[in-house]
Amino acid sequence: MAGVPCTFIRLAGCPLRCVYCDTPNALSLDSGKQQSIEHLLAELQPVQSSLVLVTGGEPLAQKNCHVLLTALLDLYDVVQLETSGAYNISLVPEGVSIILDIKTPGSGEEARNCWDNMDILHSNTEIKFVLTDKADYLWAKTIMHKYALAEKCTVLMSCTWGSLNPKDLAAWIVEDVLPVRLQLQLHKYIWGAEETGV
Ligand code: SF4
Numbered sequence: 001m002a003g004v005p006c007t008f009i010r011l012a013g014c015p016l017r018c019v020y021c022d023t024p025n026a027l028s029l030d031s032g033k034q035q036s037i038e039h040l041l042a043e044l045q046p047v048q049s050s051l052v053l054v055t056g057g058e059p060l061a062q063k064n065c066h067v068l069l070t071a072l073l074d075l076y077d078v079v080q081l082e083t084s085g086a087y088n089i090s091l092v093p094e095g096v097s098i099i100l101d102i103k104t105p106g107s108g109e110e111a112r113n114c115w116d117n118m119d120i121l122h123s124n125t126e127i128k129f130v131l132t133d134k135a136d137y138l139w140a141k142t143i144m145h146k147y148a149l150a151e152k153c154t155v156l157m158s159c160t161w162g163s164l165n166p167k168d169l170a171a172w173i174v175e176d177v178l179p180v181r182l183q184l185q186l187h188k189y190i191w192g193a194e195e196t197g198v
Pocket residue numbers: 014015016017018020021022023024056057058084
């Protein structure tokens with residue numbers, strides 16, 4: 001939901017090591033502060049926002065993530081979860097909008113993809129491909145067709161910052177009449193690529 005003010009909850013820790021990871025400061029569990037869900041929710045309540053996004057790191061690597069998501073559904077109109085796609089999403093509470101990355105060959109973590117997830121996608125899910133080059137784009141097209149992704153949910157394509165030009169990606173999408181949405185990392189255009197916590 002680009003451009004909409006959003007409360008961010010970034011859970012620490014991720015077992016993946018994507019070559020383009022732009023949140024290296026969140027990869028270690030030690031990078032966060034341990035706190036109870038009750039305490040976290042108490043800190044959030046003064047925030048005026050109808051949208052909350054739980055991201056990471058890899059949020060589903062924390063066993064109580066589902067408990068947190070259930071609690072957030074009582075507080076926010078829209079609850080989103082952003083996951084690497086390496087974990088099974090079947091236990092994510094109904095009502096949560098899922099943004100599920102599919103790791104491309106260029107990420108270096110293709111082997112981590114949990115393909116079982118492709119059988120439980122629904123219209124409340126967005127599939128995201130973060131692309132490093134043309135080879136990733138062609139691979140993503142193959143995966144889209146193999147799992148009929150555009151018929152099941154929204155498909156997003158995004159560029160890794162500094163390695164793939166969004167102009168090239170836009171041209172490929174238009175040329176192929178591909179039913180996807182081009183997504184830009186808006187925060188990097190606004191605050192710069194190096195800024196963290198935005
Ligand atoms: S899944 Fe996300 S947080 Fe984990 S290494 Fe990849 S880009 Fe970084």
